Amino acid sequence: MKLSKFNFELPSELLAEYPAEHRDESRLMVLNRKEKTIEHKMFKDLINYFDEGDLMVLNDTKVFPARLYGEKEKTGARIEVFLLRELNEEQRLWDVLVDPARKIRIGNKLFFGEDESLVAEVIDNTTSRGRTLRFLYDGSYEEFRKRLNDQGETPLPKYIKRAAEPEDIERYQTIYAKNEGSVAAPTAGLHFSKHLLKRLEIKGVDFANLTLHVGLGTFNPVEVEDLSKHKMDSEQIHIPEQATKLVNNALDNKKRVCAVGTTAMRALESSVSSNNRLNTFDGWTNKFIFPPYDFGIANCMVTNFHMPKSTLMMMTSAFAGHDFLKEAYEEAVKEKYRFYSYGDAMLIL
Incomplete structure (x- = not known):
């Protein structure tokens, strides 16, 4: 076919x-x-x-609220991070997509939230847009997941041009x-x-x-x-x-x-x-x-x-x-x- x-x-x-x-x-x-x-x-x-x-x-x-927005260290560039799958619970490793990908390299750090208390480091490139992130968070796993959920947005499909709303x-x-x-x-x-x-x-x-x-x-x-x-x-x-x-x-x-x-x-x-x-x-x-x-x-x-x-x-x-x-x-x-x-x-x- x-x-x-x-x-x-x-x-x-x-x-x-x-x-x-x-x-x-x-x-x-x-x-x-x-x-x-x-x-x-x-x-x-x-x-x-x-x-x-x-x-x-x-x-x-x-x-789960898989779409996050963070800022790149030093430049402050706004980066969209889409969480795909958790690779290692203990090490806080995640497979993600980033946009714009050309700005994100191994070793870069991304800061999330107004207080920037949630930080992730890029440790690998997986595809053209894919990266592996290690989240640097000292609290318990439950606290970490709560923080991720608080920062994340409902991952509406890309064809929907509007921003996610509370009802979503x-x-x-x-x-x-x-x-x-x-x-x-x-x-x-x-x-x-x-x-x-x-x-x-x-x-x-x-x-x-x-x-x-x-x-x-x-x-x-x-x-x-x-x-x-x-x-x-x-x-x-x-x-x-x-x-x-x-x-x-x-x-x-x-x-x-x-x-x-x-x-x-x-x-x-x-x-x-x-x-x-x-x-x-x-x-x-x-x-x-x-x-x-x-x-x-x-x-x-x-x-x-x-x-x-x-x-x-x-x-x-x-x-x-x-x-x-x-x-x-x-x-x-x-x-x-x-x-x-x-x-x-x-x-x-």
């Missing part, structure tokens, strides 16, 4: 700058793969497509977020409200939680025409025994197993057995899913509308069928659905 197959014209005004006023009142496009039908609903109508014993698989990762702290987080570690939200889950989850629970729908910590690699552009040559960055996943029991029981009983988001789907497909059952897992995945692909676990999926040529669109295309998804995206543009992180949703049955 070629990269050019995933290009389409996306008007800039369809990129959602803000979320819907109420989580479950975003729009929902429903795709039926068997009947090749497209329906236009509200997200809260999702409940009508699930019955007792069906299962939703949720990614319970929690976004809550809205750029699923209501079931639990395990901190993501630099971006698993956005399909942003549409679920407490009320909708409770209604689904009353109806008898089950929920299985797993964790995939979303890294920026998910959003890296694909720069090769032959998709088989693209390499995904690794992301950390944890699939507990309770989740495997729920998933495998639902499959054994021929119920719906719905992956809520591409991250949940990627985690499931990273730990599937030869007989299409889920295994427990604790580790990393760099799995890249694009058409053609045979999915082993989930038989339905909730996802957002993705950017042209993105790996997220490619996975969705593999699940929905390339031609059918192309038709759905053309319909979405025509009907002015909102795209990307704060945008509308799609249910693929």
